[in-house]
Amino acid sequence: MTSGGGIQIPSRLPLLLTHEGVLLPGSTVRFSVDSPRNMHLVSQRLLKGTSLKSTIIGVIPNTRDPERDSDDCTSEHRVDKTYFVCYLLFNTIHSVHTLSHLLFLSSCRIGTAGIAVQVVGSNWPKPHYTLLITGLCRFSVSSLLKERPFVLAEVKQLDKLEQYTTPAREGVTAEDGELGELSQKFYQAAVQLLGMLDMSVPVVAKFRRLLDSLPRETLPDVVASMIRTSNKEKLQVLDAVSLEERFKKALPMLTRQIEGLKLLQKTRKMSPDHENRVLSVRKGGVFPGRQFSLEEEDEDDDGDDTAAIERKVHGANMPEAALRICLKELKRLKKMPQSMPEYALTRNYLDLMVELPWSKSTKDCLDIRAARTLLDNDHYAMDKLKRRVLEYLAVRQLKTSLKGPILCFVGPPGVGKTSVGRSIARTLGREFHRIALGGVCDQSDIRGHRRTYVGSMPGRIINGLKTVGVNNPVFLLDEVDKLGKSLQGDPAAALLEVLDPEQNHSFTDHYLNVAFDLSQVLFIATANTTATIPPALLDRMEVLQVPGYTQEEKVEIAHRHLIPNQLEQHGLTPQQLQIPQESTQDIISRYTREAGVRSLERKIGAICRAVAVKVAEGHKVTKRDASTPEDSAQQGKSQSSLCICVLLCWDGGLTLYRQWMVSGKLLLVASQILSVYHLHARLSLCYMFSD
Numbered sequence: 001m002t003s004g005g006g007i008q009i010p011s012r013l014p015l016l017l018t019h020e021g022v023l024l025p026g027s028t029v030r031f032s033v034d035s036p037r038n039m040h041l042v043s044q045r046l047l048k049g050t051s052l053k054s055t056i057i058g059v060i061p062n063t064r065d066p067e068r069d070s071d072d073c074t075s076e077h078r079v080d081k082t083y084f085v086c087y088l089l090f091n092t093i094h095s096v097h098t099l100s101h102l103l104f105l106s107s108c109r110i111g112t113a114g115i116a117v118q119v120v121g122s123n124w125p126k127p128h129y130t131l132l133i134t135g136l137c138r139f140s141v142s143s144l145l146k147e148r149p150f151v152l153a154e155v156k157q158l159d160k161l162e163q164y165t166t167p168a169r170e171g172v173t174a175e176d177g178e179l180g181e182l183s184q185k186f187y188q189a190a191v192q193l194l195g196m197l198d199m200s201v202p203v204v205a206k207f208r209r210l211l212d213s214l215p216r217e218t219l220p221d222v223v224a225s226m227i228r229t230s231n232k233e234k235l236q237v238l239d240a241v242s243l244e245e246r247f248k249k250a251l252p253m254l255t256r257q258i259e260g261l262k263l264l265q266k267t268r269k270m271s272p273d274h275e276n277r278v279l280s281v282r283k284g285g286v287f288p289g290r291q292f293s294l295e296e297e298d299e300d301d302d303g304d305d306t307a308a309i310e311r312k313v314h315g316a317n318m319p320e321a322a323l324r325i326c327l328k329e330l331k332r333l334k335k336m337p338q339s340m341p342e343y344a345l346t347r348n349y350l351d352l353m354v355e356l357p358w359s360k361s362t363k364d365c366l367d368i369r370a371a372r373t374l375l376d377n378d379h380y381a382m383d384k385l386k387r388r389v390l391e392y393l394a395v396r397q398l399k400t401s402l403k404g405p406i407l408c409f410v411g412p413p414g415v416g417k418t419s420v421g422r423s424i425a426r427t428l429g430r431e432f433h434r435i436a437l438g439g440v441c442d443q444s445d446i447r448g449h450r451r452t453y454v455g456s457m458p459g460r461i462i463n464g465l466k467t468v469g470v471n472n473p474v475f476l477l478d479e480v481d482k483l484g485k486s487l488q489g490d491p492a493a494a495l496l497e498v499l500d501p502e503q504n505h506s507f508t509d510h511y512l513n514v515a516f517d518l519s520q521v522l523f524i525a526t527a528n529t530t531a532t533i534p535p536a537l538l539d540r541m542e543v544l545q546v547p548g549y550t551q552e553e554k555v556e557i558a559h560r561h562l563i564p565n566q567l568e569q570h571g572l573t574p575q576q577l578q579i580p581q582e583s584t585q586d587i588i589s590r591y592t593r594e595a596g597v598r599s600l601e602r603k604i605g606a607i608c609r610a611v612a613v614k615v616a617e618g619h620k621v622t623k624r625d626a627s628t629p630e631d632s633a634q635q636g637k638s639q640s641s642l643c644i645c646v647l648l649c650w651d652g653g654l655t656l657y658r659q660w661m662v663s664g665k666l667l668l669v670a671s672q673i674l675s676v677y678h679l680h681a682r683l684s685l686c687y688m689f690s691d
């Protein structure tokens, strides 16, 4: 095998006839073997041989063994007798052709001698072997020695194997004239290509490693086997026996690949992370392995995402403990692939942490006189409550320390507890957030779920803070008396910490798992009764009773607040609908039975809706008729003198309760029966237009 210091391949080589791929010297290719001749080669030569010599075979590319095709025919048409006779005849002729074909092969084809580095056999779906062969050198077939059981040929080695063991400087150099220039050009092109490729791809990594360590002579074969080339092109390189010709054949392929990449990069604008990756490899001469690249890629892929969160985390102005947790989570997030379910959980957690108003607050603009005016304007009566609220606010104005009592307004429904809470927020110039506690029976509603649970989320307090975006809002805990209890814990107990000024500076939501200072939040609670409020909770609050209203108070509330509000809500003007005090009194005494004014408000709303329909219809009619200036004047007059007559009818009897709003002639335009009270009564409206 060795002659004169150089390595020689055996002069007789078993030949593997393959049509699958082209094995070039210096490359490794996997071949699937299933034709009888090739199968014999593997079983009788490769598997039985014990020496290195026995693992060297010749690979003749682009050759389909004719016997394999005929074998296929046999199996497919085994039962067809007529075909079988034909097949025998055909095979006799064909065997001559096969021999000549192989002889033709042996006279003009070039193959690659290679070492079978791996042989894997399998019986599924049919018996076959898979060979992993590393190419050594070119050879030409001198003569065919035998055809069966596998092809054996006398071969002539074309490449000198010692070339592959010579260091680069002793191989082709620039001083070697045209060949030297060619090889230098080829090397530079290969380096250029490398600079444009994604280094995390294994084949590129291999390419980079090989580029500097291999002798230049081997580059055309190695590069041609690695870049995107067709089998035909690889065959051209294989057939190029002279080194110069080989460089000339392979260089255009390499240049084409570079141009193609350039074009691709032009159209698909390079992403910055890709650029970074390429740059990092260009700078550090050592190419990182696959594992390293993957980690790097993960970081780069979501680099923007995590970088943005990191910026937000640092900008959120959160306390040190929270910041530490965020940075820890961020570190974990960076290491996680985005496809991991925990990635989304951690991401959501960090999003919430950066959105929370750790140190964002509104400035209180408390002026007791203005507060009194505002409360008076918003609410009629409720003197006792308003007085206490003003006292409370005055103390706050004098003493900025916020450790005051938690006010709890207790009274029947609709007496204005919630709306007073809203007014307090307005007088203070703070954000207002209402937390409805009616029916809440799970303590995690208040404190949140631990992050270990699927679908965990923060409690209502933290959610409320996120919504308002400041850490000093007015939180109205509505209906504290309707808190429930269940196996999931007692939400009232969770509220104890929230409402205790001594404790709530370090309120810890289970989801956040870090303390949030609630001491700046102004809590106001409302309830219909104190009977169902847990004593411990009641003890933390100052109860302010809000009694129901008298008839006179209700009439005043209706005319000062409810009717103007409803008119505005329904897009009506006071000229279009005027409800006299007597009518209001009647509605209160006959159609509402309540301590508050919610039902009364609904009745007024019903009247407004009915009037809105009529006004809208009136608009249409007048638009159509108002073609002349006289018509327009008439229309304005009619609208301004629109009045209402309330007809109350119940149990079939009709009571006309007529109120003439304008003097003069009145015309009944329309009447509508509105369903107001389910069985007893109906409210009928008549619209009268002045002529």
Ligand SMILES: Nc1ncnc2c1ncn2[C@@H]1O[C@H](COP(=O)(O)OP(=O)(O)OP(=O)(O)O)[C@@H](O)[C@H]1O
Pocket (backbone or CB within 6 Å): 378, 379, 380, 381, 382, 411, 412, 413, 414, 415, 416, 417, 418, 419, 420, 526, 527, 528, 557, 561, 562, 596, 597, 598, 601
């Ligand atoms: N004194 C008042 N002055 C003006 N409007 C009032 C007054 N009392 C109640 N209202 C109005 O009555 C309506 C109902 O009030 P609100 O929702 O505050 O009642 P509540 O006491 O909170 O009822 P609930 O206990 O059912 O929650 C609101 O539109 C409110 O403006």
